[in-house]
Amino acid sequence: MICFDRVGKRYPPGGAALSELSFEVSEGQLVVVSGHSGAGKSTLLKLIAAIEKPSSGTILVGGQNIGSLSRSALPYLRRRIGIVFQDQKLLFDRNVFENVMLPLSIAGFPQRDAAQRVRAALDKVGLARREKALPIMLSGGEQQRLAIARAVVSRPSLLLADEPTAHLDRETATDVARIFSEFNHVGVTVLVATYAYELFPATQHLRLDHGRLLQ
Amino acid sequence: MRIWIAHHSDAAWHALRKLAVAPINSLLYLLAIGVTLALPAVGQMLLTNAARLTESTPPAPQISIFMASRADSKATKDVSERLRKHVGVKSHQFLSREETLSRMKGNPDLRDVIDALSSNPFPDAFVVAAADDSHLAMEKLADEFRKWPNVEHVQLDSLWVRRLDALLNLVRTSVILLGVLLGGGLVAISFSIIRMQILTHRAEIEVSQLLGATDGYIRRPFLYYGVLLGLSGGCVAWLLVGAVTLWLRTPLGELAHLYDLVFSLQTLNPRDSALLLGLSASLGWLGAMVSLQQQLGQFR
Known part of the structure; x- marks a missing residue:
C-alpha cells in the first residue's frame, strides 16, 4: 500500500525534516508513527498525501509514485485517501452535515447517495443527532469525530490521522482511538501520527527521531 | 457527464x-x-x-451650378449641352431664375423681402447628379464646372451630410x-x-x-x-x-x-x-x- 525508499525531506534553509526513510505498509495495517515534537511525523503524513513532495527518494502510494505525480493527477490521489488533520481544518461557517458532505460534493456524488453516506458516517462517529450544529457548537472530542467522519465518508482505502487525540481527555481519546480501530477492522489501512501510541492496537509502530527511523 | x-x-x-x-x-x-x-x-x-x-x-449628392447674372440664354444652353454630353454627369435639371423667384415667393417668411426687391436677384441654375458620387469625384467635377465660362458659383450640396x-x-x-x-x-x-x-x-x-x-x-x-x-x-x-x-x-x-x-x-x-x-x-x-x-x- 505504502512504500518509502530512502526518502528525505528538507525545508530550505533549515535542516532535514526526514532523512533516508525506508519502510513499507501493507494493506489493512494499523500503523502508529510516534516521536517527539519535530521528529517528522506530520511531514511523513504530508508526503503520503502528496501535500509535500520528497526532496529525495521514492514514495509509492497504491503503486503510484508521489514524486512524479502531475498536478492534475493529485486531486484524484487525495480522493482515495482520508485525512484527519492536526488542526482538523473544519469549515466553521458550515454545519456538521455540510462539512462531511464536502468530499462527496468534490467527488461529484449524486445528492441522495451522498446524503445517505454522510448520515452513515455521522452515525459511525456518534454525531448523527448533531448534523445541523455548527462546528463551533461542538466539544473538542466531537470536533475530532467530525473530522474523522469527513475523512472516512468517501470510504477511502487509506486513512491518515495527525495527532487525532491531541488536546482530548483520556476517555475521549480512547473513544477516538476505538473509532480508528473499527475502521481498520473493516479493511481500511490506517496510519496515525501520535504521542499516545499506546491507545491504538497497532500492527506496526514507526518510531521517528530527528527525521530518522529508529529500529 | x-x-x-x-x-x-x-x-x-x-x-x-x-x-x-x-x-x-x-x-x-x-x-x-x-x-x-x-x-x-x-x-x-x-x-x-x-x-x-x-x-x-437622403444625402443624394448633388452639385448646384449658378450662372453669372450677365449670362444670356445662349450661354445657359451651352452649359446645358455640355452637361448633357459630360460622361461624369448622370442627370441634370435646369432651374430658371424666374422659377427660383416664384419658389421663393411661395415661402411666406421670404415673400415680403422678395416683393421689396426691384429686380429678380436669382441666377439661372443647374442641379447636377454625378455618375460617381464619391466625394473626390464630386470635388473634381465641381472644380471642372467652376472653370466653365459664365459659371459664377458651384456648390456641393451634400457637404453638410x-x-x-x-x-x-x-x-x-x-x-x-x-x-x-x-x-x-x-x-x-x-x-x-x-x-x-x-x-x-x-x-x-x-x-x-x-x-x-x-x-x-x-x-x-x-x-x-x-x-x-x-x-x-x-x-x-x-x-x-x-x-x-x-x-x-x-x-x-x-x-x-x-x-x-x-x-x-x-x-x-x-x-x-x-x-x-x-x-x-x-x-x-x-x-x-x-x-x-x-x-x-x-x-x-
Whole structure:
C-alpha cells in the first residue's frame, strides 16, 4: 500500500525534516508513527498525501509514485485517501452535515447517495443527532469525530490521522482511538501520527527521531 | 457527464446564493457595473438613432451650378449641352431664375423681402447628379464646372451630410474607445470583487484542495459568479439606457419637429442589446478568470 525508499525531506534553509526513510505498509495495517515534537511525523503524513513532495527518494502510494505525480493527477490521489488533520481544518461557517458532505460534493456524488453516506458516517462517529450544529457548537472530542467522519465518508482505502487525540481527555481519546480501530477492522489501512501510541492496537509502530527511523 | 452537470449546477447555484446572501453589496456591485456599461451603451444608442436620422434624410449628392447674372440664354444652353454630353454627369435639371423667384415667393417668411426687391436677384441654375458620387469625384467635377465660362458659383450640396457623417464617425470611434476603456473598468471591478470572494473563502479553498478538489471545481463557482455579476450589471445598463431613451424622447422629438423631421428616439435594438449582455457576461468572466489565476497561484 505504502512504500518509502530512502526518502528525505528538507525545508530550505533549515535542516532535514526526514532523512533516508525506508519502510513499507501493507494493506489493512494499523500503523502508529510516534516521536517527539519535530521528529517528522506530520511531514511523513504530508508526503503520503502528496501535500509535500520528497526532496529525495521514492514514495509509492497504491503503486503510484508521489514524486512524479502531475498536478492534475493529485486531486484524484487525495480522493482515495482520508485525512484527519492536526488542526482538523473544519469549515466553521458550515454545519456538521455540510462539512462531511464536502468530499462527496468534490467527488461529484449524486445528492441522495451522498446524503445517505454522510448520515452513515455521522452515525459511525456518534454525531448523527448533531448534523445541523455548527462546528463551533461542538466539544473538542466531537470536533475530532467530525473530522474523522469527513475523512472516512468517501470510504477511502487509506486513512491518515495527525495527532487525532491531541488536546482530548483520556476517555475521549480512547473513544477516538476505538473509532480508528473499527475502521481498520473493516479493511481500511490506517496510519496515525501520535504521542499516545499506546491507545491504538497497532500492527506496526514507526518510531521517528530527528527525521530518522529508529529500529 | 452526470458529475460534470452536477458540478456546474452546484457552482451556478452557489453563485446565485452569493449574490442573494448580501443584497445591499450585490446591488452596489451591479450599480457600479451597470453605470460603467451604460455610458458606452447610451453612446451606441444615440449613434444608432443618429444614423437612422441621416438615412431618413437622403444625402443624394448633388452639385448646384449658378450662372453669372450677365449670362444670356445662349450661354445657359451651352452649359446645358455640355452637361448633357459630360460622361461624369448622370442627370441634370435646369432651374430658371424666374422659377427660383416664384419658389421663393411661395415661402411666406421670404415673400415680403422678395416683393421689396426691384429686380429678380436669382441666377439661372443647374442641379447636377454625378455618375460617381464619391466625394473626390464630386470635388473634381465641381472644380471642372467652376472653370466653365459664365459659371459664377458651384456648390456641393451634400457637404453638410458628409460633415455629419464625419462627425458620426468621430463619435463612433469615441464610443468604441469609451467602450474599451470602460470594458477594462468592468474587468477591474470583477477582478476586485472575485479577489475579495477568494480571500473570504480561503479556508474553504485550501480544505477543498486537500480533499481532492480539482482546479476546475474550485474555479467554477467564482467564474459563474463573475459571469452572473457581468450579466446582471449588463441588465442594469440596459435598463438605464431604456430610462435615458424615455427621458430624452420627448425633447428630442420636439427639436426634430422644429426641423420638419419626424423622429422618435429608440432604445437599443435586439442586436445591440444581445451584444451588451454578451459582452458584459464575457468581461465579468474575464475579470474572474484573471483574479483566479493570480490568487489561486498563491494557495498552491
